[in-house]
Amino acid sequence: MSASQQDYRLSDDLLAPVLAILDAYQDPYLQKGLVSAGCVSKLDIEGKQLKLGLVYPYPCQTQYRDTVMAVTKKLAVLDAIDEVECEIDFQPANFSVVPGAQAIPNVKQVIAVASGKGGVGKSTTSVNLALALAAEGAKVGILDADIYGPSIPLMLGVSKFVPESPDGKHMTAATNHGITAQSIGFMLIDDEAAVWRGPMAAGALTQLINETLWPELDYLVIDMPPGTGDIQLTLSQKVPVSGAVIVTTPQDIALADAQKGISMFNKVKIPVLGVVENMSYHECQSCGHKEHPFGSDGGAKIAERYQVPLLGALPLKLSIREGADNGAPSVVSQPESNEAATYREIARKVGAQLALSEVQSGVSISVSEDE
Template identity: 40%
Template sequence: MRDPALDAVMEALKTVNDPELHRDLVSLGMIERAEVSGGVAAVKVNLTTPACPLKGKIEGDVREAVMAVPGITDVVVTFGAMVRAPSQPALPGVKHVLLVGSGKGGVGKSSVAVNIAAALARDGAKVGLLDADVYGPSVAHMMGQGAAKVTANAERKMQPIEAHGVRFISMANLSPAGQALVWRGPMLHSAVQQFLKDAAWGDLDYLIVDLPPGTGDVQLSLTQTVQVTGAVIVTTPQDVALIDAARAIDMFRKASVPVLGIVENMSYFVAPDTGLTYDLFGRGGSRKLGAEHLLLGEVPIDMEVRKDSDAGVPAVLAHPDSVASAALTQIARNLAGQVSVRSMAQSLQQSLADLPDQLTVV
């Protein structure tokens, strides 16, 4: 016999929408379990990412909807998470490849990539980080593993190094320290292929790729080698950086890679002695890139971020309560949310494509 109270709870949950996907939790399959005992409703929501940026709102909306059911005196909401893979996963075991790029060097792209990866891993996602800046690799140092060496496993695949809950590979861990690489395009393409397909990445929700600056061979090789979910553009607010960021956006457009958002780094500076805010480079300049590109967040200039990078610990872990770390954490969650939105859109498109051309009504 069906439980009328449970049926009423499920009907109430049909009125709760995911704030980003704009569909109700029941039709999205996000209600893993619902139970009613002694007037207390227990609901487990399976989020589309452990780094859901609107988890608090979902919890509040669930509580409000279920508490309105007659006879319910309390609601206990718990969460699980499962990152949904696209119909064609990027690599075996890897659900999403996310590129972090910039039109020019010196905008803090690698620092942003490292902190995004660490923040997603801390939230519970399975994360990999590929340092594709072959000529100027810095990820190994920022992860505190500059002296480590990449080894091969029993299947003769490269075994990523693990630090701070993130699996990563960097050319810095494959070549002698301080040695310059003088490679032409075909060698870069071969290296990118090996990093992606000859590495034992295992099961990953997200593989973050720290690209070299500009719009060159590595970017082209990546977009031709693997199915990319989307790209993040890192820029600083001043016009000279925005001009190059616009070129990077155009490159991804031509390569059919969606730009999931913009990160404005070095956006402003808060004086530690007075608390006054200074817009050293013209805060908000990234909005000139167009309203069609989501601003994932603004990261202030913060000496702790630089110190933490030099010390080999991502700032989101070393100083999680700082303004810069809070901004980077929110950027990571906003990015995860955009990936969920895109995955759902692709799923709906695939469902429509699978429908017969003509439906017969009986």
């Protein structure tokens, strides 16, 4: 946050200790103090009531209450403050690391969700990540880039949606569960298959991205097809991607393919935001014992090797599959479950990693003020 966006109206003798206390409070995801992270936007005082404004660069709405309580407790040691009134907002930057890529109208950041092979739960992760970002306060869209096996329409319960073209040039997108969705599946008839060569599929993808009437979005999550072929290369070169999430299972073969995915993104200089490990364990419903049918700690080892975060580990659980098949994924169908909490944690980590990537990349960024 630039100095021009900071509104500090405290006397010097009060400003210094307040800033010191706020900067001593470490944000768990940015791993910086609130001042150093640029989150403190407003400081004012009326009588003994401190008016504090915070603006986060990543969505964390479910954490606001705990943050306010923790900060208020710390500030209460100052004699000049008896009460804290805190307003918290979320404001991501417009951000891309792909040089020369055409911006997508109304879209601030693009997150690619990829896997080296199929069958690891990539689409389930994409949908739940999108829904979790929305649950944390972001405006979110999802694009089904799996041209040959689109599954997002079914998972979001919008398989009957048919896009319209109000101007003959652009197409509408579906909405459900508070997010916007586009998929090649909306254009196929019943079980019709998309039988295209790689360049044709890549062309269809760029059309879907650029010709969709996206609403204002903080994040566009792209559910990539498995592998490292034409579509992935097209995305990395022509789409303003901000970062990538790699999905794997603990199996050795899945881990080997996940490494290829990380290597591909590294080569095209797209930040890998972290690794999600699906089917990490199975928990016995009777006794709570955890078994690891596909191996253990594989995702953590890959994350450590490539020096990226392990964003989260999801269990092998029937309800996750059933929710996706029924058009109501875990984040919306079982919001109080451990799985939904894990997806929200992953969403906060992804948002924070993007915010850190903005700073580390050295690219110029712009922040859109809410009206």
